[in-house]
Amino acid sequence: MSKIKIEDVNLYYGEFQALKNINMNIKENEITAFIGPSGCGKSTLLKSLNRMNDLIEGVKINGRMLLDDVDIYKDIDASVLRKRVGMVFQKPNPFPMSIYENVAYGPKTHGIKQRSKLDDIVEQSLRAAAMWDEVKDRLKKSALGLSGGQQQRLCIARAFSVNPEVILLDEPTSALDPISTMKIEDLLVDIKKNYTIVIVTHNMQQATRISDKTGFFLHGEVVEFDDTEKLFSMPENKKTEDYITGRFG
Amino acid sequence: MQSTKANYSEKLMQAVFYLSALISIIAVIAICLFLLLRGIPAIGEIGIMEFILNEKWKPTDYPPSYGILSMIVGSTYVTAGAIAIGVPIGLMCAVFLAKFCPDTVYKIAKPAVNLLAGIPSIVYGFFGMEVIVPFLRENFGGNGFSILSSSIILGIMILPTIISISESSIRSVPLSYEEGSLGLGATKEETVFKIVLPAAKSGVFTSIILGIGRAVGETMAVVMVAGNAVMPLDKIKLLKPIRTLTTNIVTEMSYASGLHEESLIATGVVLFVFIIILNTALSLIKTRDAKN
Numbered sequence: 001m002s003k004i005k006i007e008d009v010n011l012y013y014g015e016f017q018a019l020k021n022i023n024m025n026i027k028e029n030e031i032t033a034f035i036g037p038s039g040c041g042k043s044t045l046l047k048s049l050n051r052m053n054d055l056i057e058g059v060k061i062n063g064r065m066l067l068d069d070v071d072i073y074k075d076i077d078a079s080v081l082r083k084r085v086g087m088v089f090q091k092p093n094p095f096p097m098s099i100y101e102n103v104a105y106g107p108k109t110h111g112i113k114q115r116s117k118l119d120d121i122v123e124q125s126l127r128a129a130a131m132w133d134e135v136k137d138r139l140k141k142s143a144l145g146l147s148g149g150q151q152q153r154l155c156i157a158r159a160f161s162v163n164p165e166v167i168l169l170d171e172p173t174s175a176l177d178p179i180s181t182m183k184i185e186d187l188l189v190d191i192k193k194n195y196t197i198v199i200v201t202h203n204m205q206q207a208t209r210i211s212d213k214t215g216f217f218l219h220g221e222v223v224e225f226d227d228t229e230k231l232f233s234m235p236e237n238k239k240t241e242d243y244i245t246g247r248f249g
Numbered sequence: 250m251q252s253t254k255a256n257y258s259e260k261l262m263q264a265v266f267y268l269s270a271l272i273s274i275i276a277v278i279a280i281c282l283f284l285l286l287r288g289i290p291a292i293g294e295i296g297i298m299e300f301i302l303n304e305k306w307k308p309t310d311y312p313p314s315y316g317i318l319s320m321i322v323g324s325t326y327v328t329a330g331a332i333a334i335g336v337p338i339g340l341m342c343a344v345f346l347a348k349f350c351p352d353t354v355y356k357i358a359k360p361a362v363n364l365l366a367g368i369p370s371i372v373y374g375f376f377g378m379e380v381i382v383p384f385l386r387e388n389f390g391g392n393g394f395s396i397l398s399s400s401i402i403l404g405i406m407i408l409p410t411i412i413s414i415s416e417s418s419i420r421s422v423p424l425s426y427e428e429g430s431l432g433l434g435a436t437k438e439e440t441v442f443k444i445v446l447p448a449a450k451s452g453v454f455t456s457i458i459l460g461i462g463r464a465v466g467e468t469m470a471v472v473m474v475a476g477n478a479v480m481p482l483d484k485i486k487l488l489k490p491i492r493t494l495t496t497n498i499v500t501e502m503s504y505a506s507g508l509h510e511e512s513l514i515a516t517g518v519v520l521f522v523f524i525i526i527l528n529t530a531l532s533l534i535k536t537r538d539a540k541n
Contacts, residue, residue, distance in 0.1 A: 052431070
């Protein structure tokens with residue numbers, strides 16, 4: 001079933017057209033990967049799925065993006081959308097507060113005040129991010145004291161805390177070491193049964209390891225979008241083949 | 250030959266730099282020495298407890314009485330009032346300039362704030378005398394020269410300090426914090442007040458302490474609007490005149506002599522202690538900040 005439908009989307013930064021005529025269906029409970037060289041538009045598309053592009057001045061979008069058949073640019077408030085479509089950024093960005101407060105922040109802003117309920121959410125979110133045992137004894141310590149990999153998993157736990165339906169990840173492991181990367185990949189595969197996951201990655205092995213569908217982007221266009229297995233073994237487009245075999249990019 | 254010449258000019262420049270650094274240090278030491286050498290004996294003669302805990306200031310009576318408690322309390326009240334007025338307004342203004350201000354408005358608002366910093370204190374004093382004092386007189390009674398009028402003027406005077414330092418510290422909060430908060434579905438207002446402002450808190454505290462420093466030390470504007478009467482402690486009221494440490498010095502310096510003059514310098518020593526406390530607080534904030 002399609003969770004997100006992208007229909008004829010064009011996006012402009014001022015005069016520059018960053019996305020050209022994008023059409024795509026993103027399925028529930030799958031991991032969809034966006035790959036392509038830098039500047040190809042993959043992150044731009046990802047960010048427009050929860051309207052983080054609204055923060056940038058001069059962005060114009062036409063076409064439609066539907067979440068459960070509701071137009072996310074017309075019929076839904078940005079903060080409601082972002083609660084349903086969470087995001088994990090390229091650079092781990094925990095808030096400068098305690099580990100506990102980092103995870104509790106989201107539910108608090110959405111009106112949950114009861115201490116016991118917050119405690120539950122914090123524990124569940126950290127468990128879901130497979131880091132509860134690592135941090136349960138230092139929940140009151142600053143999140144900035146964690147390692148980069150732990151910080152990124154904390155950010156994933158934080159994304160879980162508001163109970164989203166979709167999780168967007170923008171090159172979440174590009175700043176991390178191989179072991180932390182593996183932990184996060186395992187985690188994503190583990191949780192996809194409950195979520196719809198879209199990940200931008202510059203790492204093609206990562207896409208093949210974890211994703212069900214892959215989209216290859218070039219110059220703002222989707223060159224090819226197919227099952228990951230098929231796209232990497234029998235690409236239909238010559239450019240896709242050149243890219244995945246390392247001839248450019 | 251050439252290299253010796255280069256060497257020589259380098260040495261010369263080094264000496265110039267040293268000398269420049271030395272001059273500012275010498276200035277600080279000279280001021281401290283002057284204050285302490287002339288002020289401490291006076292405090293000794295009056296007695297420290299008598300000096301800072303007695304509210305009776307009658308330097309020309311016989312026998313004279315040199316108690317500055319009323320001025321210490323006056324400076325404290327006036328400064329607290331300035332903080333109560335200046336900090337909320339300044340902080341909100343900084344938040345607005347850094348996060349909500351459209352470019353076109355910023356082009357006007359920012360220079361306006363900078364201009365506020367450049368206005369001489371005598372002009373603030375005049376404005377207070379001609380506008381604020383009459384306004385208070387007509388609306389709240391009394392003669393208008395009061396703690397409140399001084400607090401209002403000082404509250405305005407510390408705005409540029411609070412605004413510009415807070416604004417730049419708000420701007421230096423990484424955008425990634427904001428993205429993280431917005432990405433969780435928080436609104437922009439929630440994000441600014443719950444994430445950005447707390448992350449900028451050391452800059453905000455710094456701005457408040459510098460603002461306090463300015464308010465404690467300000468003389469000219471205060472002397473024009475405070476009324477300058479030495480009030481017994483139980484008569485100190487928001488709408489009544491007040492004398493601060495600084496205005497005590499400036500109103501009596503021209504005719505004081507002997508122990509009276511020395512006691513004014515000793516008033517300066519007390520003021521100096523206030524400033525040292527503030528500077529210590531400032532460096533505590535900075536070291537704590539550096540640790541994080």
